[in-house]
Amino acid sequence: MPLLAESAARPKVLVPEKLSPDGLALLKTTLEVDERRGLSPDELLKIIPDYQALLVRSETKVTAEVLQAGKNLKVVGRAGVGVDNVDVAAATKLGIVVINSPSGNVGAAAEHTIALMMSMARNIPDGCASLKGGKWERSRLVGVEVNGKTLGIIGLGKVGLIVARLAKGLGMKVNAVDPYASPAVAESASVNLLPSLSALLPTVDFLTIHTPLIASTKGMISSTEIAQMKKGARVLNVARGGTFDEVALLEALESGHLAGAAIDVFTSEPPVADSSAAKLIAHPRVVATPHLGASTVEAQENVSIDVCEQVLQILGGALPRSAVNAPLILPEEYKKLQPFVHLVEKMGSLYTQHYTSAASAANRNTFDLIYEGEISGINNTKPLFAALIKGLIGPISSTAGVNVNIVNAELIARERGIVINEQFSRDPTSHSYSSLITLVARPPSRASSRPPPGAASAAQPTKTAPEQQQIISGTCSQSQPLISRLGRFATSFVPEGTLLICHNYDSPGKIGVVGSILGKESVNINFMGVAAVSKSLLEQEKSVAVGEGKAQLGEAYEPEKEALMILGVDKTVEENVVQALVQEGGVLSASVVSL
Structure with a gap:
């Protein structure tokens, strides 16, 4: 999902005041526009739950009560400069973007x-x-x-x-x-x-x-x-x-x-x-004069078109460019950030779904978000921070109708005790990518520590047992998000759809056994990738194993034989199928991820 939550097909927009026909025509290309002039406050309260966007001028009072009632509201647009008639503080708590048109009039x-x-x-x-x-x-x-x-x-x-x-x-x-x-x-x-x-x-x-x-x-x-x-x-x-x-x-x-x-x-x-x-x-x-400062044909047209364009973009998942309760995104940064916003949200969701099924993942609420290469030159990383928060909590927690986005992400992070440490390295990445983003989850006992700065050292785990390494790296190729590392495994897959991630020993016939079990349950495989253990990461692990003693990891531990099978499937894999993969298919562990 994009940073700002997607609505169903043909999202509904309420327009209780006069907007220019050209602005409304823009909305009507992809949205359902409902013009309802002269609404009383009670009437507005009654119907607002049905809408994803509300467009007003200066007459409609968008109170905290209205915003709270708007369970599906994603954006409130003010066709003009001032937002005196909108309770911006209440909108911020609810994650509702408030936009205006600061230049149109x-x-x-x-x-x-x-x-x-x-x-x-x-x-x-x-x-x-x-x-x-x-x-x-x-x-x-x-x-x-x-x-x-x-x-x-x-x-x-x-x-x-x-x-x-x-x-x-x-x-x-x-x-x-x-x-x-x-x-x-x-x-x-x-x-x-x-x-x-x-x-x-x-x-x-x-x-x-x-x-x-x-x-x-x-x-x-x-x-x-x-x-x-x-x-x-x-x-x-x-x-x-x-x-x-x-x-x-x-x-x-x-x-x-x-x-x-x-x-x-x-x-x-x-x-x-x-x-x-x-x-x-x-x-x-x-x-x-009766508040005529912006009352010209040209100004009315300009502000209406401007705010309607922004509503279309936000409901389409884009970053807001004139939000009064969100950080300003400069045009030159906007284009570069958008695919990485998508990537980071997917990384957060992948982390929660793939790792939190393990007991060792309990209570991990401190993360390092490391930017390497060109992406580290971005001045405004608020959208990336927000994308991570949304991805982390989305699969496991209901936000009671609140949209998690750049408007309220920091507030939600504080409320849930999530700590994000951002690190930057403008040096070229060690993986030949122009930009690389790495997410590192800290063990509870080391929550107060920080990896040393710099690209190479920042991406390396602290000396902990291999099963504690919870690291995801990703990049974007022609705006397409790609996961390049999952734990100790170097990989390359698109984080989309339903994925079955199997951790197994790489032995002959393993793929056939897994495919057979899924076939019996009518689960179709759309694509498959196999990720072997990264040699460089394996060397790091071996040094850790020596330091902690083989007994702790088990005498039969042979990490070089491990692999990940990443399968794109056409439907959710039930728990009994996952158990069958472990018990009958010889898979060490499996997780089902929906992205």
């Missing part, structure tokens, strides 16, 4: 900011209403020019940067504050970065804010900050309601300290009657 928001600024500076809404009312009030509606004025920008992100460039085109000076902004990017846009908000506020004639609404930005422009601004300055908010203290803003307009405000977003939308937001809208020196 940035141009529209920036243009709306400039449009509001010009409307406020030149009294355009008031002038239009006056003229339509039969008046001609040129002297009352004298405005101010923006050329030569200073625009202050709080938040020099994607929107803020476009606003800055547009303002420079109007002949404005632009000062900004943003602790995370690149000085080089600001310089290239001719923006003067200032060290603090208190340094910015006294310099501006117009102030605009372009930050998300988080704890540190809620009410960040209040009475104290407004008092630091010039008398007669003007402010704009096309970001998020709540970044401006609406009560303080109303007082500053009433007192005349601020000459005007242009507001597109409010603390409550639509504003409640007699609230501070409603009073601001009614104020004569306020230009107000």
